[in-house]
Amino acid sequence: MYEIIEKRELAPGIKLMKVKAPLVAKKARPGQFIILRVMEEGERIPLTIADYDREEGWVSIIFQEVGFTTKALGMLEQGDSILDFAGPLGRASDLDGRQRVLCIGGGVGVAPLYPQVKYLHEQGTHVDVIIGARSKEYIILEDEMRKLSKNMYISTDDGSYGYKGFVTYVLKDLIKQGNKYDEVIAIGPLIMMKSVSQITKEHNIPTTVSLNPIMIDGTGMCGGCRVSVGGEIKYACVDGPEFDGHLVDFDEAMRRQQMYRNEEKRAEHECRLYKGAYE
Amino acid sequence: MALILKKTPMREQAPDKRRHNFKEVALGYTLEEARTEAKRCLQCKKPLCVEGCPVNVQIPHFIKCIADGDIKEALRIIKETNNLPAICGRVCPQEEQCESKCILGRKGEPVAIGRLERFAADYMMEQEEDQQVPEMAKRDKKIAIVGSGPAGLTAAADLAKLGYDVTVFEAFHEPGGVLVYGIPEFRLPKSLVRKEIDGLKKLGVKFETNVIIGKTITIDELLDNGYEAVFIGTGAGLPKFMNIPGENLNGVYSANEYLTRINLMKAYDFPNSHTPIKQGKKVAVVGGGNVAMDAARSALRLGAEEVHIIYRRSEEEMPAREEEVHHAKEEGIIFDVLTNPVEILGQDGWVTGIKCIRMELGEPDESGRRRPIPIEGSEFVMDIDTVIIAIGTSPNPLIKSTTKDLAVYPWGGIIIDEETGATSKDRVYAGGDAVTGAATVILAMGAGKRAAKAIHEKLSRGE
Numbered sequence: 001m002y003e004i005i006e007k008r009e010l011a012p013g014i015k016l017m018k019v020k021a022p023l024v025a026k027k028a029r030p031g032q033f034i035i036l037r038v039m040e041e042g043e044r045i046p047l048t049i050a051d052y053d054r055e056e057g058w059v060s061i062i063f064q065e066v067g068f069t070t071k072a073l074g075m076l077e078q079g080d081s082i083l084d085f086a087g088p089l090g091r092a093s094d095l096d097g098r099q100r101v102l103c104i105g106g107g108v109g110v111a112p113l114y115p116q117v118k119y120l121h122e123q124g125t126h127v128d129v130i131i132g133a134r135s136k137e138y139i140i141l142e143d144e145m146r147k148l149s150k151n152m153y154i155s156t157d158d159g160s161y162g163y164k165g166f167v168t169y170v171l172k173d174l175i176k177q178g179n180k181y182d183e184v185i186a187i188g189p190l191i192m193m194k195s196v197s198q199i200t201k202e203h204n205i206p207t208t209v210s211l212n213p214i215m216i217d218g219t220g221m222c223g224g225c226r227v228s229v230g231g232e233i234k235y236a237c238v239d240g241p242e243f244d245g246h247l248v249d250f251d252e253a254m255r256r257q258q259m260y261r262n263e264e265k266r267a268e269h270e271c272r273l274y275k276g277a278y279e
Numbered sequence: 280m281a282l283i284l285k286k287t288p289m290r291e292q293a294p295d296k297r298r299h300n301f302k303e304v305a306l307g308y309t310l311e312e313a314r315t316e317a318k319r320c321l322q323c324k325k326p327l328c329v330e331g332c333p334v335n336v337q338i339p340h341f342i343k344c345i346a347d348g349d350i351k352e353a354l355r356i357i358k359e360t361n362n363l364p365a366i367c368g369r370v371c372p373q374e375e376q377c378e379s380k381c382i383l384g385r386k387g388e389p390v391a392i393g394r395l396e397r398f399a400a401d402y403m404m405e406q407e408e409d410q411q412v413p414e415m416a417k418r419d420k421k422i423a424i425v426g427s428g429p430a431g432l433t434a435a436a437d438l439a440k441l442g443y444d445v446t447v448f449e450a451f452h453e454p455g456g457v458l459v460y461g462i463p464e465f466r467l468p469k470s471l472v473r474k475e476i477d478g479l480k481k482l483g484v485k486f487e488t489n490v491i492i493g494k495t496i497t498i499d500e501l502l503d504n505g506y507e508a509v510f511i512g513t514g515a516g517l518p519k520f521m522n523i524p525g526e527n528l529n530g531v532y533s534a535n536e537y538l539t540r541i542n543l544m545k546a547y548d549f550p551n552s553h554t555p556i557k558q559g560k561k562v563a564v565v566g567g568g569n570v571a572m573d574a575a576r577s578a579l580r581l582g583a584e585e586v587h588i589i590y591r592r593s594e595e596e597m598p599a600r601e602e603e604v605h606h607a608k609e610e611g612i613i614f615d616v617l618t619n620p621v622e623i624l625g626q627d628g629w630v631t632g633i634k635c636i637r638m639e640l641g642e643p644d645e646s647g648r649r650r651p652i653p654i655e656g657s658e659f660v661m662d663i664d665t666v667i668i669a670i671g672t673s674p675n676p677l678i679k680s681t682t683k684d685l686a687v688y689p690w691g692g693i694i695i696d697e698e699t700g701a702t703s704k705d706r707v708y709a710g711g712d713a714v715t716g717a718a719t720v721i722l723a724m725g726a727g728k729r730a731a732k733a734i735h736e737k738l739s740r741g742e
Contacts, residue, residue, distance in 0.1 A: 027495060041545065043555075068550075086452070087495065088495070216544065217539070219450055219675065220517055220675055221535055222533060222536035223518045223535065224532075233527065238676075252527055256529060256628075258529070259529045260557075266549075
């Protein structure tokens with residue numbers, strides 16, 4: 001059992017949990033993820049590590065309540081425990097040797113971006129950050145990112161905060177203004193990462209994206225997380241979760257993300273536990 | 280006494296009933312049936328069956344005890360060399376091992392050794408008398424076992440019985456390895472695996488789940504942190520795909536994923552269990568091994584109307600156990616042999632069909648089996664909505680990639696000394712599918728035993 005030592009709501013339906021997991025914290029590095037199970041009969045879901053403290057022995061996760069499991073997770077409170085919490089999984093980000101990096105986070109994707117921005121900042125790298133969300137209330141980690149970045153840009157779809165529009169508008173603008181970057185790191189919804197990668201490809205800016213596909217074990221055993229990268233099949237769990245954004249087949253990845261759409265609907269309608277919790 | 284040429288039949292769930300449930304197919308012997316069967320044994324002076332057993336269970340000896348009605352003693356004898364009899368009695372390929380050597384088999388059917396082994400274990404579990412923990416002197420030495428499948432569990436049990444302080448590390452949330460994620464409930468009830476594991480806990484074995492060796496902790500860290508030896512029994516968990524077009528369509532599974540969702544994650548009970556699985560109506564399983572049979576029969580139980588086994592050679596070359604093929608056919612699985620998929624077809628991202636080509640057998644290949652050759656122009660399309668690829672697995676590279684000086688073959692198997700299980704790295708041993716590639720439960724157990732013995736010899740030197 002893994003105790004939740006802190007819980008906060010960062011935005012409507014977006015929650016942060018600091019989880020006591022000393023072994024995971026000891027090894028965690030930016031870009032890696034964990035797999036958790038909330039309860040007996042629970043599903044195993046991957047979540048990217050949002051922060052960690054080796055000394056204090058905790059790992060934090062930030063998640064949006066979208067499906068059954070994330071909703072059940074969101075119902076746990078400080079002092080409760082998560083049944084299973086395994087990691088760190090996947091390869092760590094390669095962040096060394098960069099001069100200027102642009103980090104783009106969309107929605108809850110800002111969370112896994114945070115340890116990378118932090119790491120880059122500690123290396124003395126010039127980091128600019130764009131964070132985007134549907135509207136002002138969904139912007140997360142703004143203060144934290146502001147402290148670590150040289151320049152910080154915000155965009156919201158409805159214009160309630162920062163630029164009106166998608167993060168890609170800001171990205172295009174920055175490129176147009178003549179900003180040069182060694183690399184763009186984009187984490188967020190697949191459609192956002194796809195759009196970012198299309199733009200950076202036109203300008204030949206190396207781009208890294210982080211994928212979070214459906215998986216079970218996270219160690220290469222099920223193959224459920226397979227993704228086409230440059231025409232080759234890769235497993236997001238062991239070959240990723242980060243890949244070259246210019247090579248990822250995003251359309252396929254988006255389609256595979258929909259694999260259990262019908263089952264998820266069914267679960268919401270049928271599951272006794274779900275009904276019990278929400279009636 | 281006249282020879283009885285036939286095995287005492289074992290009751291089974293009827294095919295038309297069992298194809299709709301995940302309950303165990305074979306129901307086991309009663310005490311009376313077991314004693315009748317045990318009395319068929321000729322009690323050979325030089326028992327060949329024992330040689331046929333990878334862990335050399337004293338077969339005539341335990342069978343004699345069953346015949347005499349002393350089941351407790353029978354189980355004690357089995358457990359001297361086999362820590363997991365309820366499991367082996369069910370999933371060992373006895374027809375290729377002990378039973379293949381039985382003298383009775385020359386004229387009729389061999390003694391049903393597997394069924395008797397299973398009986399002894401089940402009977403004593405029911406009596407709940409299988410609790411006695413042998414007295415053992417504690418040794419103040421820690422040993423780490425990586426992976427909790429058959430190889431790891433066997434090594435752990437043997438070393439615990441010798442008094443070592445044994446910890447088993449498992450990446451999943453539940454111990455058991457392939458016994459819990461791979462082999463379906465209808466062949467090997469999970470409650471039984473749990474009981475066997477509880478037995479190991481009583482021997483003092485500790486289980487650390489959710490620890491991925493190579494990620495959470497490395498092998499070198501184990502050795503630096505007080506573990507005197509490490510046994511790697513991580514299995515062959517990496518699924519192979521065919522590299523044909525369409526394999527990334529929605530509705531295509533590796534057998535590993537399909538079976539793990541069903542067995543470990545209990546997707547058959549969705550949504551009470553929260554892990555979903557696609558309930559295909561027309562399912563094609565590619566492959567001819569036990570895993571393919573397990574996947575096909577599982578698909579049927581999930582409610583498929585039609586399940587095909589697609590295999591490129593003929594039924595004669597199928598690596599699956601005869602019993603599994605027989606059970607699958609009884610349940611209505613359709614066998615498309617001498618057939619090979621060339622493309623998975625889809626629409627809007629979902630599987631709609633599989634394009635196959637007919638094959639014929641040519642000259643024997645390096646495996647000794649006749650090589651399948653495509654018949655030109657024989658392509659045809661089967662309408663299906665789910666494809667399960669069960670063409671084999673290879674060892675997981677996770678440990679290799681994080682362990683210095685651990686030598687492996689180019690295909691991924693860990694290189695060991697056959698006698699001892701010693702790897703290229705000092706104090707590190709390995710066995711089971713991680714070494715051989717996908718094989719059987721009992722071979723993995725044999726490897727676990729050999730390594731345990733070698734570890735004990737090394738650590739007790741100079742004591």
